[in-house]
Amino acid sequence: MNVSFNKRDPVYVQVIRHFKEQIATGVFEPGQEIPSRRELANRLKINPNTAQRAYKKMEEAGLITTERNLPSKITRDEHVLKSVRKELIMEAVNDFVYSVRSINVPVDEVLELVKEKYDDKSDGKEVKDD
Structure with a gap:
């Protein structure tokens, strides 16, 4: 996972945009498991709280789903x-x-x-x- 961060936008917003781009281009498929928050933070060299915030916003937007202690997944909602x-x-x-x-x-x-x-x-x- 490779993300080039700019200095203009908050990092969590850039993480969300990256996920959206990956979803739109088919790199992330519906129902696909995504890295844990901690794993994402390590991969991208970002603060774990930033990764948590990005995941929370993506859950609120319906982009990802998380059930109990299971890994988060890309939504299957076609809409x-x-x-x-x-x-x-x-x-x-x-x-x-x-x-x-x-x-x-x-x-x-x-x-x-x-x-x-x-x-x-x-x-x-x-x-x-x-």
Whole structure:
């Protein structure tokens, strides 16, 4: 488990985001056991209280379930799983739209460029200049 922490957001929020990304991409499957709080803290080199807080928030959001002394697991609730994916997509779209709108690019031009880039089979990191 590899997480690059930024200095901007609280660590527990970044841990939750990492879990959401892993769920959305299928790395974590519904019903899959996840590391214990202590194990997660050791793996990520974070405070155990931070790991506990992240797990508590994920339980409250329905992302994970914990029964008694059994290991925590990724939810099997399809509604929650779909909402995680949609949330991440909407965050990316909102950030993108905000950036593009700030430089006054017409929506038709944006849509064409997005379609071209989306259909591009390369890694998508290089910027094409016409």
